[in-house]
Amino acid sequence: MANWSAGYVVDVEYTHGFYQELTPSLLGFLTLLQGVQAPDLGSSSLAYCELGCGQGFSTNVLAAANPHIQFHATDFNPGHIVSAQSLAQEGGLQNVHFYDDSFAEFLNRSDLPDFDFITLHGIYSWISPENRRIIVEFIHRKLKPGGIVYISYNCMPGWASMMPLRRLLVEHTAARGSHISPQSRASSFLELAEKFGALDMRYFASNPKVAKRIEKLKGHHPNYIVHEYFNQDSNPFYFTDLAQELAEAKLTWVGPANALENLDEVNLTKEQREFLAGIDDIALRQMTRDHMVDQQFRRDIFVKGAVRLSTQQLRERWLETCFVLSAKGRKIPRELRGLRHAVKLHSGIYDPLIAALEQGPRTLREIMAEPILAQAGFTRLIQALTILVALGSCQPCLPAQGVGERRLRAERFNQAVANQSRFERKFSHFASPVTGSGIAVDRINQLMWLSLHEQETDTARFVGTILSAAGQRLMKDGKPLSGAEHEAELRQRVAEFEENILGAWTNLGLCAPPQRKSEQRRLRA
Incomplete structure (x- = not known):
């Protein structure tokens, strides 16, 4: 493994995922939900930073949907940055800047602005204590007062039972020698886990949920497994410890970066809610809650200088949302x-x-x-x-002002994403100029969007021709279709797209509103 990696996996590419929690408009909404002031998304001077951006797909989607925000992102794996820059160039993005800096190098740059948003998705648990200190110092120096930090990380007690097995599996995989390919590590990891489970180890009997977690891992991409389990550092945090580290950057915890976790009425019992209400210390309250739900992964919002809105201010902000x-x-x-x-x-x-x-x-x-x-x-x-x-x-949503410019930028980026689907399923989201976020879009629907964009008269034939040129066919009930069955399935999917998806996409700014009913009917032609 390269010595510049500091123990982090660099010989396996990370996945091209989009993580909605990174979205400025969603972070603003969740901050408002806690009665705290967030950066004004209507401002023309906003700056956003993602630390450890991986393939940079989330950053690119957000930059396309928010052309009024300047985005900066770093990942010390140059292969990831090449991929991110290529998509940004193809999508015509002018407001995104990628760097292959380490956190220390990024900290010492003199050409970065101060930021309204700094985000870290799935980074903090997998880096060394030294790199964590550098990140805290970066936030301390570069986050504006009133700025938001989004951070996600593995946490305790949910990881308590898995950590011993993780160590054992990693050690056994390493013992097989450095010759084992990166692609083989995930399968080796899962094979060993199954063998250990069959050996009647008392560890498995004492930790019954471990077997369920291993089973769930089988559905994940191998690259995810390698990045999740094979880094040298793996540190699930108690919330109190994480909050204490981030306090050095003058950060105050605001709330969870997930709407469902804001709804304790469906997540906790009445007795649990009453017990938590009696704990004045916020960090201790969150740590106690984590034990109530056996939390294994947290997504949190912190603010540098949290300002509580008055009742009237809060009402006005909500009315304009x-x-x-x-x-x-x-x-x-x-x-x-x-x-x-x-x-x-x-x-x-x-x-x-x-x-x-x-x-x-x-x-x-x-x-x-x-x-x-x-x-x-x-x-x-x-x-x-x-x-x-x-x-x-x-x-x-974002403010209505500027939506025209956002539509133009998002459309060009979405075309770059959809063009890739002519050959393979690589990207899974479009940029929405209305929400400023990403919208999940499967490959076939991307091709249907291309048909609309290119004003094709027969969407089913257009999609079928592309699949045929790539030597691919639709599947149904686990079997590839051909001939009349394939065409019938295509036309059925086009009809479902028109009936259940097109209207929502129009409201999200992904498609222009139809002017005539005949233009909608051409999808079925």
């Missing part, structure tokens, strides 16, 4: 399941709310202009919107 559906209204689940409880969505509130949002992006002020929704009240509507966000069916 805009939301949009990311799914067809009738496809939205009418139940939210937490760790402990499930909540039925009351049709008297959610049906008219979903109907209003299905017409396009709406501010809370516009939503409350509907008489039936006004009756629900301000507080209850915020709770309902939070639940829709937790379901993944609704997203907070």
Whole structure:
């Protein structure tokens, strides 16, 4: 392994994932949910930094959807940066800057702005104490007062049972010699885990959930397994320890960077909530909660100089906050399941709310202009919107100002992403100029989007021709289709796209609104 890696895996590429929690508009929404002031997303002088950006796909998506923000991202693996820069260039992005610096080199750069957002996804648990100190110093120097830090990391007690097995498996894999290929490490890891489980080890009997975790790992990409388990450093944190480290950068914890984890009513029992309410110390309260839910991965928001908004200020911010559906209204689940409880969505509130949002992006002020929704009240509507966000069916939006420019930038980037799908399934998200975030898009739907973009008259034939040229076919029930069955399946998927996806994509700014019904019908031609 290269000596510049400091024990981090560099001979296996990281995955091209998009992580929605990195989105500025979502971080702003979740910060507002805690009554704390967030950076003004309407400002033209915002700067954003991602530390340890991997392949840089999240940064590229966010840069395409937020052309008014300057993005800077570093990853010391030059192969990742080459990939990130290539996509940025192909997508015509002018507001993103990638570096192959180590954290120490990045800290000492003199050409970086001060940042409104600094994000770290899946980095802090896998680096050395020295690198953690460098990151804290970087945040201390470069985060603006009032700026947001997003950080995700493995945590205790959820990792307590897995750490001994991780060490044993890594040691056995290493004992097989340096000749073992990176691609073989993941399969070797899983094979050994199964063998150990069959040896009737008392460790497995004492830690029954370990077997379930190993089984779940089988569904992950091998590169993920290598990066998750084979780094030299692996440090699951107690929340109190992490908060203490970040306090050196003058950071205050605000709340979880996940809407569902803000809803303790579905995640905790009544007795648990009452017990936590009696703990004044925030760090201790969070550590106790982690034990209640056996937390193994945390996503947290910290702010440098958290400012609590007054009741009136908070109300005005909420009224101006805009939301949009990311799914067809009738496809939205009418139940939210937490760790402990499930909540039925009351049709008297959610049906008219979903109907209003299905017409396009709406501010809370516009939503409350509907008489039936006004009756629900301000507080209850915020709770309902939070639940829709937790379901993944609704997203907070950027301000309407500047949406035209954002559409142009996002469209060019999305074309670069979709063009890649002509050959393989590599990227899984488009950039939304409405939300400033990424939208999950599978390969076939990317090709359908290309058909619309290129004004093809027969979408099914267009997609079929591309698949045929690549020597590929659709699968159904685990079997490849051919001939008439293949064409019928394609046309069925086109019909489903038109019925269930196209309208939501139009509201998200991914497609131009249709001007005539005949233009919609051409999808089925």
